Amino acid sequence: MIIIGEKINGSIPSMAKAIAERNEEHIKDIAKKQAEAGATFIDVCASVSEDVEVETLKWMIDLVQSVTDLPISVDSPSSDVLKEAYKFCNKPGVINSVSMEGDKIDILFPIVAENPGWEVVALLCDDTGIPQSAEHRLRVFDAIMEKAKEYNIDPSRIHIDPLVEMLCTSEDGIAMNEEVISTIRAKYPTIHITAAISNISFNLPVRKLVNLGFTVLAMKAGLDCGILDPLNRDMMGLIYATEALLGLDDYCMEYIGAYRGGLIGPIKE
Amino acid sequence: MSPKIQEVADLVAKGKAKLVGPAVQAAIDEGCDPTEILNGGMIDAMAIVGEKFKNNEIFVPEMLVAARAMKKGVEVLKPHLSAGSTGAMGKLIIATVAGDLHDIGKNLVAMMIESAGFEVIDLGVDVPIEKVIECYKANPDTKIVCLSALLTTTMPSLKDTVAALNESDFRSNIKIMVGGAPITQEFADEIGADGYSEDAASAATLAKELVK
Numbered sequence: 212m213i214i215i216g217e218k219i220n221g222s223i224p225s226m227a228k229a230i231a232e233r234n235e236e237h238i239k240d241i242a243k244k245q246a247e248a249g250a251t252f253i254d255v256c257a258s259v260s261e262d263v264e265v266e267t268l269k270w271m272i273d274l275v276q277s278v279t280d281l282p283i284s285v286d287s288p289s290s291d292v293l294k295e296a297y298k299f300c301n302k303p304g305v306i307n308s309v310s311m312e313g314d315k316i317d318i319l320f321p322i323v324a325e326n327p328g329w330e331v332v333a334l335l336c337d338d339t340g341i342p343q344s345a346e347h348r349l350r351v352f353d354a355i356m357e358k359a360k361e362y363n364i365d366p367s368r369i370h371i372d373p374l375v376e377m378l379c380t381s382e383d384g385i386a387m388n389e390e391v392i393s394t395i396r397a398k399y400p401t402i403h404i405t406a407a408i409s410n411i412s413f414n415l416p417v418r419k420l421v422n423l424g425f426t427v428l429a430m431k432a433g434l435d436c437g438i439l440d441p442l443n444r445d446m447m448g449l450i451y452a453t454e455a456l457l458g459l460d461d462y463c464m465e466y467i468g469a470y471r472g473g474l475i476g477p478i479k480e
Numbered sequence: 481m482s483p484k485i486q487e488v489a490d491l492v493a494k495g496k497a498k499l500v501g502p503a504v505q506a507a508i509d510e511g512c513d514p515t516e517i518l519n520g521g522m523i524d525a526m527a528i529v530g531e532k533f534k535n536n537e538i539f540v541p542e543m544l545v546a547a548r549a550m551k552k553g554v555e556v557l558k559p560h561l562s563a564g565s566t567g568a569m570g571k572l573i574i575a576t577v578a579g580d581l582h583d584i585g586k587n588l589v590a591m592m593i594e595s596a597g598f599e600v601i602d603l604g605v606d607v608p609i610e611k612v613i614e615c616y617k618a619n620p621d622t623k624i625v626c627l628s629a630l631l632t633t634t635m636p637s638l639k640d641t642v643a644a645l646n647e648s649d650f651r652s653n654i655k656i657m658v659g660g661a662p663i664t665q666e667f668a669d670e671i672g673a674d675g676y677s678e679d680a681a682s683a684a685t686l687a688k689e690l691v692k
Contacts, residue, residue: 221632222661258632258662288633312581340581340605379541380584414540 212450213252213403213436215284215305216245219271221258230257230267238274246279248441249474252305253279256286264289268296276301284332284438290315294322303328308372311337311351320362332370332405335391341374345390348373352395370405370436371395377413378421385411385425389432396433405436408446419445427453448475481520484510488521488553493529495545500553514560518597522550522557526595530681540588543680547591567599570623570691573615575603577637582630582660588680589626589659596684598624609644622654623691626683627673629660638663639671646672655690659683 218241221227229237242253253275257267264287272283282304285296290313293306306323309316309331316333323331333355335348342348352371359369373391378384392404411425412418423446426437430453439446451466451474460466469475481489484507491500507517529546532538554566572593576586583605594600601622603615616622625645629638642656655674658667668676675690677683 260635261633264633288631336581338606340583377540377584379539380544380587416539 212430212434212454213405214250214441214447214450215252215254215307215405215436215438216248216250216441217254217407217409217438218245218440218442219254219275220256220286222256227258230259230271233270235274238271239278242275243278245441246281249447249469250281250441251436252284253281254284254286254307254438256307261289261292264292265295268292269299272296272299290318294318297322297326297329303330305329305370306331308332308334309355310334311354313338316355316358320358320364323368324362324364330368330370330403331364332372334372335374341376345387345394348387348391349394352391356399366399366402370403372405372407375406375408375410375425377415378411378425379414385428388429392429392432392434403436404434405438406434407438409439419443422446423449426450430454430457444475444478451475482507482510482512482516485512485517485521488517489525492522492525492546492550492553495542495549497545497549497552500549501556504553504556508557508560514557515565517557518554518561518565522553523595523597526550526592527684530592530596530684533681534679543588543592547595550595564599567597569597569688570599571601571619571621572598572624572626572687573601573603573612573619573622574626574628575607575612576605576628576630577634577641578606578608579637580629580631580634581605582628585630585660585680586628589628589677589683592680592684593626593687596688598687609641612641613644613648616648616650616654620650620653624655624657624687626657626659626687628658629663632662635662635667642671642673657683657686657690 219238221230245253255271255275257264257271259267275283282302283300284305284307285293286307287293297306306319309319323329335351337351342351373388375388395404406429408422408426412421415421426449441447451469454460455463455466488503488507491503504517529543533543574586574590576583590600590602603611627638627641629635638658645651645656657675658673659677665676675686677686
């Protein structure tokens with residue numbers, strides 16, 4: 212399972228404070244901790260107003276790169292910002308994100324195409340908003356894959372985000388997400404499917420239980436990448452266990468290795 | 481309050497959608513005044529639900545099911561009410577601003593404001609300024625315009641929408657309310673809105689205040 216460490220994001224109040232105060236140590240510390248906990252990518256999201264977003268991202272990306280060699284997921288709702296900010300990365304990472312809204316995809320897919328090694332997150336929404344049916348989301352998916360073909364981007368470089376919304380406003384659990392994820396997985400075995408796990412539990416008590424349950428069900432449906440907190444040992448442990456349970460871990464070697472490496476289970480004194 | 485109306489109120493608060501209808505009918509059959517059933521049995525009940533949510537005593541789904549239960553009750557009550565009574569508090573337009581697709585919060589706000597007795601026109605998401613103004617012109621009896629933005633990136637769009645409304649010739653006829661995760665009272669004041677609320681329940685309370 213690919214892990215995108217979510218903690219360096221200005222929509223998290225403590226991180227917003229660090230960004231506003233230019234607290235370098237805090238950001239470097241969180242980047243390092245996520246890397247040590249087993250993240251594959253470090254997500255960097257400024258969540259500031261657009262006129263200062265590029266320079267803020269540069270400052271943040273430089274800090275992260277000073278403490279880890281892990282590739283970066285450059286995170287912004289603006290394609291204009293992303294098309295500048297990705298250049299600050301020392302090595303190919305992930306452009307987070309495009310969708311079928313406006314001309315985002317036509318601005319960013321060419322950049323992905325021209326920069327080997329870069330991957331891209333694609334959200335299943337379009338100009339009509341967040342689709343309310345699996346069928347609509349899959350139509351947006353088809354449109355995204357048409358564009359991928361047009362720009363010659365291999366599916367293995369794409370992370371589809373099926374849009375996880377809060378469980379408490381759903382009438383049939385995660386049925387829509389399951390249908391979308393499993394359909395895409397069946398059609399494109401090498402594509403990545405990514406979700407921001409904690410969205411699911413928004414506004415429910417004991418959120419971590421819902422997050423953990425969702426992770427298992429989504430992985431079963433075909434999710435292979437999560438945007439989450441790698442410092443959450445229960446979540447990381449559950450992911451390793453689930454991969455083994457799904458037959459993706461020969462002889463449970465990864466699971467055992469993670470345990471021996473101190474990544475999962477009780478912290479040894 | 482008549483016990484039959486209290487029964488309706490309890491069922492609304494508990495979100496018992498299937499039981500509310502028959503309870504409303506029972507109240508009507510007993511001769512309770514339909515407007516009292518609406519106000520005491522439903523609108524006040526939802527106000528209490530809203531308070532509990534603000535005090536973190538209940539969660540979003542519990543607020544949702546209560547509003548749905550009220551809706552069921554209103555269906556049974558409507559034929560007995562004079563036209564327009566369910567929107568007696570006034571008309572309100574709500575929208576997520578241009579460039580922003582987020583709507584779950586906005587939908588909750590719309591639901592709670594409707595439960596408070598307003599007639600709500602929901603323009604949806606990614607709504608351009610012109611559409612908001614057009615809607616007002618088609619509904620000149622609108623009392624409040626409610627705008628939502630969830631991203632720091634769309635806060636400028638919220639600012640522009642409010643600015644356009646502030647410059648309009650109908651500005652004195654309406655109140656403007658804003659909300660959304662990155663929005664603050666400070667920002668609301670800065671852009672010239674009349675009010676800010678941080679959750680659906682507070683929004684309903686604020687809307688009632690603004691039309692007094």
